Amino acid sequence: MLPTSWGLPRIEYLAQAQKLANAGYVVVSYNARGFWESGGYIEVAGPPDIADASEVIDWALAHTPADAEHIGMAGLSYGAGISLLAAAHDKRVKVVAAPSGWGDLIDSIYSGRTQHSQAAALLDGAGRITGRPSPELQEIFKNFFASNLAKEEEMIAWGKKRSPATYVDRLNAHGTAVMLANGWGDSIFPPNQYADFYEKLTGPKRLELRPGDHATTEATGLFGLPNDVWTDTRRWFDHHLKGTANGIDRERPVQLKSRTGGGFEGYPDWKSVTATRKKIALTSGTTIRANVDSGANGGIIFLSSVLDQVAQLPPIASMPLLPRRYAAVWQSEKYKEAQAVRGTAKLHTTVTATKESGTLVAYLYDVGPLGLGKLVSNAPYTFHGKTPGEPFGVDLELFSTAYDVPAGHRLALVVGGGG
Numbered sequence: 001m002l003p004t005s006w007g008l009p010r011i012e013y014l015a016q017a018q019k020l021a022n023a024g025y026v027v028v029s030y031n032a033r034g035f036w037e038s039g040g041y042i043e044v045a046g047p048p049d050i051a052d053a054s055e056v057i058d059w060a061l062a063h064t065p066a067d068a069e070h071i072g073m074a075g076l077s078y079g080a081g082i083s084l085l086a087a088a089h090d091k092r093v094k095v096v097a098a099p100s101g102w103g104d105l106i107d108s109i110y111s112g113r114t115q116h117s118q119a120a121a122l123l124d125g126a127g128r129i130t131g132r133p134s135p136e137l138q139e140i141f142k143n144f145f146a147s148n149l150a151k152e153e154e155m156i157a158w159g160k161k162r163s164p165a166t167y168v169d170r171l172n173a174h175g176t177a178v179m180l181a182n183g184w185g186d187s188i189f190p191p192n193q194y195a196d197f198y199e200k201l202t203g204p205k206r207l208e209l210r211p212g213d214h215a216t217t218e219a220t221g222l223f224g225l226p227n228d229v230w231t232d233t234r235r236w237f238d239h240h241l242k243g244t245a246n247g248i249d250r251e252r253p254v255q256l257k258s259r260t261g262g263g264f265e266g267y268p269d270w271k272s273v274t275a276t277r278k279k280i281a282l283t284s285g286t287t288i289r290a291n292v293d294s295g296a297n298g299g300i301i302f303l304s305s306v307l308d309q310v311a312q313l314p315p316i317a318s319m320p321l322l323p324r325r326y327a328a329v330w331q332s333e334k335y336k337e338a339q340a341v342r343g344t345a346k347l348h349t350t351v352t353a354t355k356e357s358g359t360l361v362a363y364l365y366d367v368g369p370l371g372l373g374k375l376v377s378n379a380p381y382t383f384h385g386k387t388p389g390e391p392f393g394v395d396l397e398l399f400s401t402a403y404d405v406p407a408g409h410r411l412a413l414v415v416g417g418g419g
Contacts, residue, residue: 001056001071001093002029003213006078007126015224017306020234024242026066032057032078034131041134042127044105045081045162049215053086056130058091068092070241074233076100076222077188077215081164091174095240097233099181100215102189103197106159110144111190111397111412114359118301119188120144146343151382165193168200172195177204181229183212183347184259184277184401185305188415193345195270204240207270208232210257211304218335256342258402259308274343280411282349286328290417294327296363298378315375319367319412328415333365339405345377345398347413352391358386358417362396363410366405373412379400 002013008027033049034042043049048094053073060066070157072081074097080101102108109116122142133141140158143151160166171178180198182191191209198207206317208229209250210217221227238244252266254273267273288294299305299315308314322329347362365373377398386392405411 001080007130058062084164088170107193114382136327174201179206181208185303212309260404270383294416296414347396363414367410
């Protein structure tokens with residue numbers, strides 16, 4: 001079964017469906033609820049969407065030669081989330097391949113207690129153009145964009161109901177074989193939440209992370225072109241549904257490709273990716289002003305990550321030219337040997353604010369001899385209810401990545417204030 005992505009019609013998977021059918025699979029693709037000619041309203045992988053998936057399984061078993069003991073689901077983005085949730089609620093789904101999906105919806109678009117406004121606006125706009133958002137969804141977006149703190153707990157509860165991580169115990173009890181894949185620069189569903197979700201799974205599992213943005217690493221496969229994500233999806237299905245001895249079960253389950261080039265690196269688990277840690281001390285006493293663009297930024301949704309994926313051109317900032325009035329800058333020593341940044345960089349610091357609410361963004365850069373920094377990772381952090389003038393601790397995880405810093409370069413941390 002192949003449920004469609006957000007806003008795309010069911011012809012989305014035509015090329016991959018044909019390949020699967022040619023290999024002997026019965027393939028059913030369907031438009032997700034509320035989009036295009038499908039009935040109902042957009043529920044964002046809510047209970048009605050989960051019920052729809054089970055009904056499609058019932059239909060396929062009644063009208064095709066499908067085998068009830070060998071059912072798999074795969075989908076890109078929205079289809080990935082629906083597939084994971086459906087498998088958690090319907091134990092007939094034995095295998096899932098979920099590229100560019102989410103494990104935790106809130107940690108995807110509200111990480112650091114910060115609205116990922118570009119991503120949410122894109123989803124909202126595409127939903128209105130290609131489908132019919134439910135009244136509940138319209139209210140959620142309204143409160144989200146308005147930063148309505150009175151509705152924060154309600155929004156979080158809404159997101160948790162639509163998060164596969166909430167039902168991970170069911171997936172584990174079912175023994176579902178789960179393959180996850182994502183791009184390091186995914187603008188909608190950052191890799192951190194997928195890695196965390198992967199660690200909670202106890203059944204057969206695989207995690208692939210490679211350079212790219214949301215759904216860009218799988219896009220060529222939708223046109224029938226060679227694509228390693230779809231190739232591995234097929235291998236995952238063949239082994240866990242057909243019993244094919246293709247070796248995918250003997251490979252290291254965590255496969256990473258660095259943004260700076262090279263082949264895949266295999267790890268036994270996610271913890272092993274960050275087994276080696278290095279600490280860089282920050283000097284104290286830095287004061288910055290907020291609400292001003294310092295010149296450090298995470299780039300433009302899709303465009304920046306695609307440029308990085310295709311040409312290794314991430315967002316760039318000049319460290320000497322960043323105005324210290326608006327950006328706090330710390331730099332490491334110049335490294336004599338290349339440094340492999342793998343996994344999740346973390347920032348621990350203390351902040352004293354002049355207002356009870358605010359946002360800061362941390363950026364990690366690879367800085368060359370001329371002082372030009374290439375963005376390695378970043379993440380936002382929003383606080384509320386703080387007493388002005390009183391310090392408080394901040395622990396922030398930057399978005400996970402794989403990046404190789406050349407010899408002779410430095411790492412730089414830049415912190416700027418938001419609105």
